[in-house]
Amino acid sequence: MIRSQAEALDYTPAQYEVLLRVRRLGAAVIGPSAKETDREGRYPYTGINALRVAGFTGLSVPVKDGGLGAGYRGDAVLLTAVLMELASWCSSTSQIFALHNTGVQLVHALGTAEQQQFFFKEAVEGHLFASFGSEANKDRTALTSVLEHTDGGYLLNGKKIFATGSPGAKWAFWRSVSAEASGSQDERYMMPIVQLSADGVTVSDDWDGIGQRGTGSGRVEAVNVFVPDGHVAGGPGAYSACSSFFAAQFHVNFAAQFVGMAAGAFREARQYILEQARPWQGAGRAAEDPFTLLRMGDMAVRIDSARQLVLRASRLLGACHEQPELLPEAQTAASRAKVAATDAALEVTGSVFQVMGARAASRKYGIDMYYRNARTLTLHDPVDRQREAVGRYELGQ
Incomplete structure (x- = not known):
């Protein structure tokens, strides 16, 4: 009891209440399935579904939009505390969940009011986000995924590696560059939100690491994937802010x-x-x-x-x-x-x-x-x- 009281001093009562909810979920569901996830090298559906049912996919959605208000322009410590606790039970689940929350926060940071309304609702209802950045280029910072403008939106072409969470995510921020914009890569940088079930998207769950075996950190490819105008967060270079x-x-x-x-x-x-x-x-x-x-x-x-x-x-x-x-x-x-x-x-x-x-x-x-x-x-x-x-x-x- 004394140890719990001392730990609680690191958090507000509201933060600690959420932390204890995650801890109970970890002990009852997420932890017991972690070693099976590791042995089989499969996506941690048990842990992710437990988070979904408990309402945690809305963790980084603002409170006014039905979430718990963690992360960007909200409670930064709450997100940190939840990730620490989750990783102690299943770090494949925590890594997928961390990137989901990155996606939700990017909507908060870059999205219009209409985009926020739509995508926050998606998160609260249990749909997962991923965030793809890495590419297999000689220059590890260079992006060759390209968005080219077309009627009503854009066409996306590109390949990503280390696409963590891709087997179970509905949406993914696919870090790209504009085909039309000029200037540096930062000035051409764009953030399309891609539906991974869209025509032209291929998800290859071929991650074979010695650890984090359930993260689904394989490859994804987009070939002429249509992205509506309303599914691009910010214009070229907006992410720099x-x-x-x-x-x-x-x-x-x-x-x-x-x-x-x-x-x-x-x-x-x-x-x-x-x-x-x-x-x-x-x-x-x-x-x-x-x-x-x-x-x-x-x-x-x-x-x-x-x-x-x-x-x-x-x-x-x-x-x-x-x-x-x-x-x-x-x-x-x-x-x-x-x-x-x-x-x-x-x-x-x-x-x-x-x-x-x-x-x-x-x-x-x-x-x-x-x-x-x-x-x-x-x-x-x-x-x-x-x-x-x-x-x-x-x-x-």
């Missing part, structure tokens, strides 16, 4: 999930030690072994330290709408959080084997899932670049 916010949130969202992965592995290790682990000579119980106590203490400190950095970054990011001068500090806080969370995730998901013992390496326990997931997702963006960003900030560069 909010790109700094979403870039920082990108790091915070991943850091939150890294902390969650570490917390999930730690939770399983603690339960195993208390209920199944055999003591070494000199210890009455496995939980009394001094080396076990040392490692458990070290892991707990790493997780809690990273969690606090993630929450701080989230609070700063949320404050930027009213105080835009805080954005540089928020960006650096996001980098700090990602560094600490990456280190915590990799260290904890590996160290749990030391305290659980050789039997924990058995496939039947599935503890390796946490390490494989952490090793895979932490490669999404080079963490050394975040260390460099913090160093530049501290040296005034």
